[in-house]
Amino acid sequence: KEPASRTITEDGRLMLARMAKEGIETAWDRYEAQLPHCGFCELGLSCRNCVMGPCRIDPFGEGAQKGVCGADADIIVARNLCRMIAAGAASHSDHGRDLLEILKAVSEGKAPGYTIRDEAKLRRLAAELGINADDHGDLLSLAGAVAERLEEDFGTRKKAVSFVKRVPEKRLALWQKLNIVPRGIDREVVEMMHRTHMGVDNDWKSLLLHGLRTALADGWGGSMIATEISDVLFGVPKPVESSVNLGVLKKDQVNIVLHGHNPLVSEMIAQASQDESLLELARKKGASGINLAGLCCTGNEILMRRGIPMAGNHLMTELVLATGAVEMMIVDYQCIMPALGDLARCYHTRMISTSEKARFPHMEHREFHPEGARELAYQLVKEAVENFPNRIAERVYIPVEPVKIISGFSVEALLEAMGNSLDPLLDAVKNGLIKGAVGVVGCNNPRIRHDFGHVTLTGRLIANDILVVDTGCAAVAHGKAGLKQLKAAEKAGPGLRKVCETLSIPPVLHVGSCVDNIRILVLAAALANSLGVDISDLPIAAAAPEWYSEKAVAIACYAVASGIYTVLGVTPPIMGSRNIVGLLTSGLKEVVGATFAVESDPERAADLIIAHVNSKRKALGL
Ligand code: BF8
Ligand code: SF4
Numbered sequence: 046k047e048p049a050s051r052t053i054t055e056d057g058r059l060m061l062a063r064m065a066k067e068g069i070e071t072a073w074d075r076y077e078a079q080l081p082h083c084g085f086c087e088l089g090l091s092c093r094n095c096v097m098g099p100c101r102i103d104p105f106g107e108g109a110q111k112g113v114c115g116a117d118a119d120i121i122v123a124r125n126l127c128r129m130i131a132a133g134a135a136s137h138s139d140h141g142r143d144l145l146e147i148l149k150a151v152s153e154g155k156a157p158g159y160t161i162r163d164e165a166k167l168r169r170l171a172a173e174l175g176i177n178a179d180d181h182g183d184l185l186s187l188a189g190a191v192a193e194r195l196e197e198d199f200g201t202r203k204k205a206v207s208f209v210k211r212v213p214e215k216r217l218a219l220w221q222k223l224n225i226v227p228r229g230i231d232r233e234v235v236e237m238m239h240r241t242h243m244g245v246d247n248d249w250k251s252l253l254l255h256g257l258r259t260a261l262a263d264g265w266g267g268s269m270i271a272t273e274i275s276d277v278l279f280g281v282p283k284p285v286e287s288s289v290n291l292g293v294l295k296k297d298q299v300n301i302v303l304h305g306h307n308p309l310v311s312e313m314i315a316q317a318s319q320d321e322s323l324l325e326l327a328r329k330k331g332a333s334g335i336n337l338a339g340l341c342c343t344g345n346e347i348l349m350r351r352g353i354p355m356a357g358n359h360l361m362t363e364l365v366l367a368t369g370a371v372e373m374m375i376v377d378y379q380c381i382m383p384a385l386g387d388l389a390r391c392y393h394t395r396m397i398s399t400s401e402k403a404r405f406p407h408m409e410h411r412e413f414h415p416e417g418a419r420e421l422a423y424q425l426v427k428e429a430v431e432n433f434p435n436r437i438a439e440r441v442y443i444p445v446e447p448v449k450i451i452s453g454f455s456v457e458a459l460l461e462a463m464g465n466s467l468d469p470l471l472d473a474v475k476n477g478l479i480k481g482a483v484g485v486v487g488c489n490n491p492r493i494r495h496d497f498g499h500v501t502l503t504g505r506l507i508a509n510d511i512l513v514v515d516t517g518c519a520a521v522a523h524g525k526a527g528l529k530q531l532k533a534a535e536k537a538g539p540g541l542r543k544v545c546e547t548l549s550i551p552p553v554l555h556v557g558s559c560v561d562n563i564r565i566l567v568l569a570a571a572l573a574n575s576l577g578v579d580i581s582d583l584p585i586a587a588a589a590p591e592w593y594s595e596k597a598v599a600i601a602c603y604a605v606a607s608g609i610y611t612v613l614g615v616t617p618p619i620m621g622s623r624n625i626v627g628l629l630t631s632g633l634k635e636v637v638g639a640t641f642a643v644e645s646d647p648e649r650a651a652d653l654i655i656a657h658v659n660s661k662r663k664a665l666g667l
Contacts, residue, residue, distance in 0.1 A: 052495035059444035088621030122622035133599030138267020152189030158419030227262035264603030288447035293354035305377030342558035358518035373429035378403035478540035481584030481658035498590025505651035510538035581608030581638030590614035
């Protein structure tokens with residue numbers, strides 16, 4: 046297949062052409078080998094929840110309409126969707142738990158190399174959680190108390206997770222009425238696995254309501270903990286300049302690529318890579334320095350906080366290896382294709398897995414634990430440097446120059462840019478300079494031409510004076526397209542352009558990794574609170590034009606349950622149940638004040654969102 050039909054990016058096209066010539070397989074090739082996909086599975090109509098089955102429902106009404114147990118299409122589709130939500134919520138939340146464990150270890154002096162990099166944020170969190178700093182003699186003891194308090198959010202001892210305090214009053218009252226306030230994070234996930242066992246919850250509406258509660262346990266629980274504790278440990282992001290695409294790899298330097306999601310490993314590698322003795326060793330080996338580059342959300346974490354350049358998003362992760370210029374790729378967990386280790390064997394690249402819970406074929410496993418993290422990071426960087434002479438110069442291909450970007454827009458940083466007040470933003474919305482704001486987030490998926498969905502949708506939105514905030518792989522797509530530069534304001538409508546120029550911000554603001562989608566929730570809640578309205582009253586929306594993962598399902602569900610209209614660019618496996626499609630795309634409006642839409646054409650998705658934003662403006666009298 047023509048590379049240009051697979052991706053809109055220049056680095057992607059050039060590298061795909063080269064890989065095709067060399068006969069190296071990619072996710073696109075494997076995707077095509079899977080076609081046609083199973084129609085039952087695509088519609089959500091197959092069930093493997095027990096071994097009386099597997100069962101499948103005939104969507105044409107001619108064959109079986111019930112599984113062996115009697116489950117119909119509605120029950121099967123609901124159960125499948127709910128298990129996706131549970132898996133997504135579990136992934137984000139288990140990542141959040143890992144951060145709490147590090148915070149606890151730091152507080153006990155058992156994690157040398159890690160520290161509290163943002164004392165002010167720790168103190169703010171402690172106060173919010175009702176922990177009296179005066180009861181704690183020093184900062185470490187306070188950190189321990191915060192960690193313990195939030196660890197309780199995972200269990201069953203509380204009636205609600207801590208951060209529901211941030212939810213606007215009307216929204217919380219609605220959740221209470223619906224009985225979907227998330228209690229414990231683990232509890233909701235476990236209960237979902239229970240409910241979807243054969244013979245438990247067989248009412249599709251009740252299943253889906255618990256699906257929303259499970260998603261909320263992610264958004265206002267596990268993901269929120271992950272972001273907040275990352276900020277405490279590694280610093281609250283501030284605007285920072287950096288660059289993006291395959292061109293961030295350096296021909297004359299040792300290239301170490303960091304891939305995955307959890308900043309625990311990448312932050313430690315970042316520290317080690319600045320070690321003078323390792324830089325000296327690099328020079329001895331003929332390299333002019335040690336160059337770190339990120340991929341996916343680990344990349345977003347260190348880009349947001351340290352300005353470390355970003356090599357690419359999800360569908361670029363194999364292509365990075367094909368530069369032949371990577372001495373070492375270090376992975377933690379999530380979205381790491383098991384294909385990577387095998388692909389790396391075509392090059393000198395060393396592949397290192399680091400998490401106790403994530404192993405991959407053809408990778409060396411070097412496990413990170415808080416106690417030994419600093420030493421292991423130093424050792425790995427040293428080994429990467431020592432691998433530099435093994436690089437085969439003739440095979441190195443770095444096809445493009447990097448694109449400049451600005452990243453680092455935490456809520457705190459945004460507030461600072463506005464003089465520590467939400468008023469400039471609210472005023473711009475009220476006087477119509479900015480029509481609204483949209484989170485364009487999520488993955489890549491070979492079903493959609495790489496980055497086309499993100500860049501097309503976002504281009505249309507900013508041209509219509511809608512501010513875009515982004516996370517995850519969408520953010521990388523926008524960065525490569527030049528939308529994260531100050532001069533991108535030229536592509537915005539006249540109102541948004543004026544705001545961007547006044548505040549010196551780009552029209553597309555990078556708010557972080559996928560767990561950092563909660564920064565959007567926090568901002569939306571703050572805006573709603575200051576206007577005395579519900580989140581669902583705001584002229585805002587969300588979109589995931591190229592989503593693929595279970596985590597994205599959880600995010601979309603907590604967005605909608607929080608009152609944010611959400612447009613999906615890839616159809617979720619629900620089409621086998623007309624009832625469920627009806628509920629999610631229209632009925633939910635009566636329930637939570639927001640719905641999903643599915644639209645694979647990003648131009649039409651933009652139309653849907655613009656119409657939604659305008660209708661919300663009208664309802665607010667704007
Ligand atoms: O958590 S956007 S492909 S990398 S799932 Fe994965 Fe999707 Fe990228 Fe980050 Ni998020
Ligand atoms: Fe079939 Fe019911 Fe078992 Fe699913 S739970 S596999 S529908 S018998």
